[in-house]
Amino acid sequence: MKNVDQFNGMKVLVLGLAKSGFAASKLLHSAGAHVTVNDASPDEGNEEAAALRLEGIQVICGGHPSGILDEGFDLVVKNPGIPYSNLVVAEALKKKIPVWTEIELTSRISEAPIIAITGSNGKTTTTTLLYHMLNIGGKHPLIAGNIGTVSCAVAEEATRDNIIVLEASSFQLMGTETFRPSIAIWTNLYDAHLDYHGSSEAYALAKSAISSNQTPEDYFIYNDDQPELRNYALRSDAKKVPFSLTGMKTHGISADDEQIYWNGEPYVNRSVIKLPGLHNLENILAATAAAILSGCDKTAIENVLSSFTGVRHRMQFVKELKGRKFYNDSKATNTLATKSALAAFNVPTILLAGGLDRGQSFEELRPYMANSKAVVVLGETAEKFATFAESCGIQKIIRADNVTDAVQKAYPLTESGDIILLSPACASWDQYPSFEARGDQFIEAVMQL
Template identity: 75%
Template sequence: MKNVNQFKGKHILVLGLAKSGFAATNLLHTLGAKITVNDASPEGDNNDIAELRSKGIEVICGGHPSDIMEKGFELVVKNPGIPYTNPVVVEALRKKVPVWTEIELTSCLSEAPIIAITGSNGKTTTTTLLYHMLNIGGKQPLIAGNIGTVSCSVAERASEENIIVLEASSFQLMGTETFRPKIAIWTNIYDAHLDYHGTPEAYRSAKANITKNQTQDDYFIYNDDQSDLREFAAQTSAMTIPFSLQGRKETGISADDEWIYWNGEPFAKRSIIKLPGQHNLENILSATAAAILMGCDKAAIEDVLSSFTGVRHRMQFVKELQGRMFYNDSKATNTLATKSALAAFTKPTILIAGGLDRGHSFEELRPFMTNIKAVVALGETAEKLSEFAASCGIVDIIQAKDVKDAVQQAYPLSVEGDIILLSPACASWDQYSSFEVRGDQFIEAVMELK
């Protein structure tokens, strides 16, 4: 960690405790700041609160006092999930008090170069792929952000010998001012999180913060197959590295049916790749480009390409049973992610889907339903999904009470050679506390099948 004095004696409000708030509070306290923590949840038996108070840190729980910004704070560090419509955030911005998320702290403090990955889809897979490439290549990577440890905690222990591989959401990137990764990766852009950002333009603007402060000494890896991202690439000061699935390109990284190319030269054969799906090829290209730029040797990259079969809960191969292949894609919490999953398979597929009803349509999935032989619907959207499946000409449609019941009902519908895929196209919160819990129940149910 860099030796910095910019926080010493500063009066800082940490808004929202949770994992990132707890980490940011401890770090800022170590750096000599005067901290107040404010969390909307009741105090309960939270051990973190007791630990913070034992250090002399003020903690206010159970709501956001309307006058809290009258305490003279010079900086607010907020939990990424707290919207900018929150009254405390609104008042802070009115008073022209900076409002950060903790990845801004990471940028201020890290001695290690940062590779930041964002995108509407593919962030976690790209981050994991890149981490493994760098790790096998002896580059001492540390994984951080949405996928791992809170990034400012990683920055605290990182040295110049490390590389921080950071998954960054639009929520996190919106709360940055000087954040500057050595390499920025933008996998793709689709409309998402509009309930938080308000407009597609605001969402894109938040994402664009990943490259806003980059210079000609940095790299920006982007999806050249998307016109929106080509426009953002034209605005960056960084060296641009395009990736494309549209055949061999003379610059950047690209792919055709046989090869991955680096600056127009064959680099690795497509046939060694184990991870299924065109959308995952995007992730592979962007991760490979970053690994090459960081000096990873080809053998390390090919080792990962030939062995990596997926991130837990994201197109994760679970098991083969009597010729049926089970895949856990619980992280597919929207139709865009499920569309990518369906496009990855050409074999007959039994789709387990459904969950929290946010009022969205399943219509985007229609062109990808041709290989679906049966649908098992669950959650709040079970009826809506069943009606949609019937309109696609699917005859075998079952409604299940939960994921475990869905697996038990899906298996008898299958024959040897079929895919049984959990890809809900919906958030989990109607029945499960997280998509991880939902995916874990799927894995457990598959393992129990005889």
């Protein structure tokens, strides 16, 4: 850990607890800052607040008191999920108090180089693929960020011998000033989180912060098949490393139907890849480029490509039973993700779909429904999805009470060679506390078969 003296004596307000606020509070307190934590949740039962008080940190729970910024704070570190419309955040910006997220702390204290990954889709798969490549390649990686491990806590323990592989959301990247990864990856750009950012342009600008502080010593890996990302790449001072699925390119990493190419030379045959789907091939290209630039040998990269079958709940291969393959894509909480999942298979598929009704249309899926021999619908959008499936010409449409019921009703519809795919195209909150809980029930139901 380096540069911690910069926080000594500072007055810092940590806004929001959860994992990131808890870790940031402890780090800043240990670095000599005068930390006040403000969390909107009640004091009763707040174990994180109690633990911080034991360390001598002031914690205010139960809401955001008016005038809390009158104490003269030098810095606000906010939970990424707290919007900038929050009254305390808005007031801090008005007073010109810096507002960070904890990945800015990570960048300032880490002795280890950082590889940061962002994108509308594919962040977690790319992060996990790269972590495994670096691990097998002997690079001592540490995984962090939006994937579930608070990055500033990881950075506290990291040394120069490590590499931090950090998944970064647009929420996190908005709260940065000097954040500078040695390698940045931007997988793709589609409209998302517009309720938070307010516009497509603001969302894209937040994502672009991943490379805004890079220098010619750094690398920026980006999706060259998206014109919008090519335009953002032009603004970066880093060495550009494009990836593309449109055939062999002389620069960067690319793929055709048979090969992956590195700077125009055949690198690895696609036949070794286990992970299905063109969207996952994009993730593979991005992770492979970063692994090569980090000094991984080809053997380590091939080892991962030939064994990695997916991140849990993200096009995760679960099991093959009597010739039927089951895939858990519970993370597909929108039509874009389900579209990619359906496009990954060119065999008869039984699709399990439906969930929280946000008023969205499923029309975007229509060109990808051709291989769906049956659809099992569930959740709030069950009837809406059933109507859509019927309009696509699908004859077998089954209603299910929940994911377990859906698996039990789907299996009798199948033959050897079929795919049973949970890819809901909807959030889970109508029936489950999270997409993870929904996916776990799917896995359990498959195992019960």
